[in-house]
Amino acid sequence: MTVTIQQIAERAGVSRGTVDRALNHRGRINPSVEQRICQLADEMGYQPRTRKTTSPSVRKKIGVILQLAKSSFVREINRGVQQAKKELENWGIEILIRESLSVDEQEQALAIDQLVREGIEGLAIMPVDCDLIREKLNFLINEKKIPVVTFNSDIVGTKRCCFVGMDNRKSGRTAAGLLGMLTRGTGKILIITGFFSNRGNNMRVDGFVSEIKESYPDITIAGVQGSFDEPEEVRKIIETTMMNTTGINGILLISGGQAGVEEAFRSLKLDKRPYVVLYDLIPESKKALLDNTADFLIDQDGYLQGYRPPYLLANLLLKDIFPEEEYLFTDINIKTKYNI
Numbered sequence: 001m002t003v004t005i006q007q008i009a010e011r012a013g014v015s016r017g018t019v020d021r022a023l024n025h026r027g028r029i030n031p032s033v034e035q036r037i038c039q040l041a042d043e044m045g046y047q048p049r050t051r052k053t054t055s056p057s058v059r060k061k062i063g064v065i066l067q068l069a070k071s072s073f074v075r076e077i078n079r080g081v082q083q084a085k086k087e088l089e090n091w092g093i094e095i096l097i098r099e100s101l102s103v104d105e106q107e108q109a110l111a112i113d114q115l116v117r118e119g120i121e122g123l124a125i126m127p128v129d130c131d132l133i134r135e136k137l138n139f140l141i142n143e144k145k146i147p148v149v150t151f152n153s154d155i156v157g158t159k160r161c162c163f164v165g166m167d168n169r170k171s172g173r174t175a176a177g178l179l180g181m182l183t184r185g186t187g188k189i190l191i192i193t194g195f196f197s198n199r200g201n202n203m204r205v206d207g208f209v210s211e212i213k214e215s216y217p218d219i220t221i222a223g224v225q226g227s228f229d230e231p232e233e234v235r236k237i238i239e240t241t242m243m244n245t246t247g248i249n250g251i252l253l254i255s256g257g258q259a260g261v262e263e264a265f266r267s268l269k270l271d272k273r274p275y276v277v278l279y280d281l282i283p284e285s286k287k288a289l290l291d292n293t294a295d296f297l298i299d300q301d302g303y304l305q306g307y308r309p310p311y312l313l314a315n316l317l318l319k320d321i322f323p324e325e326e327y328l329f330t331d332i333n334i335k336t337k338y339n340i
Contacts, residue, residue, distance in 0.1 A: 062094070064097045073256065096118060155199065167332065171332050192234055227256075281299040297334070297336070301330040
């Protein structure tokens with residue numbers, strides 16, 4: 001029996017128009033609602049008549065470039081990309097994926113050049129925020145007329161179509177509010193980021209520091225250190241800082257390397273650990289919550305960040321539907337051990 005949009009709307013408790021926007025990724029809808037509708041449509045076996053929008057012999061190519069491809073969080077993003085790739089095959093869209101293990105501008109520039117030679121007509125990218133990549137993207141957009149969507153991390157000074165991801169500055173302020181309440185507005189907080197070249201990480205730090213200064217003036221920032229998302233580096237940073245700085249009662253881990261927190265606490269043999277806020281709903285962070293190594297986790301829906309950009313580009317290439325908003329922010333979800 002054919003499943004209709006009306007049936008999905010009734011099951012989801014929304015309008016037909018909301019379902020249509022969700023299934024075609026047209027924006028103007030809460031990302032979590034969009035994801036729920038898409039999952040429900042898959043469960044009900046919905047097959048849209050409009051999926052085959054081009055002849056299979058006339059295929060369009062969309063490139064996707066990922067950073068830090070082996071990290072747990074980016075694997076979740078890639079899961080969304082792979083699902084979009086599978087679905088968009090019926091649209092006559094071929095997704096070409098390039099994965100970088102690091103945050104290296106030369107490696108990313110090479111990946112862009114390779115995809116252009118392979119004939120991509122759209123590009124979704126987690127960009128390194130630097131002049132080289134900025135110039136590459138502007139050349140694609142202005143000279144090659146190849147539309148670009150950024151996701152997870154953004155880049156200034158380009159005419160990319162839109163950004164899909166977390167409002168990182170707001171999430172930093174959210175983390176500051178959590179640690180401010182936990183510490184009752186006093187003490188010292190250590191910030192550990194991943195890569196200083198990552199614009200998203202830097203925006204989280206900026207948001208955190210600005211909110212602490214504004215709302216919790218009695219809290220001191222004990223430092224901002226980079227870990228390259230490595231658990232061993234996270235462990236070393238925590239151990240060294242806490243052995244040399246008294247009064248640290250809060251730790252904010254902006255990016256990866258979550259397992260290093262538990263290792264540091266085990267080594268330090270603390271009577272009372274600092275309060276800890278982590279990012280991303282990945283196995284390492286879940287374990288930290290369940291083991292009482294961390295107090296809160298801020299999630300940004302990596303699956304949707306990978307799933308949505310290919311559809312935005314497909315709608316633009318096939319239907320001339322331009323994203324209606326420049327910033328398509330995912331939800332800022334706060335998790336504890338009780339709701340993961």
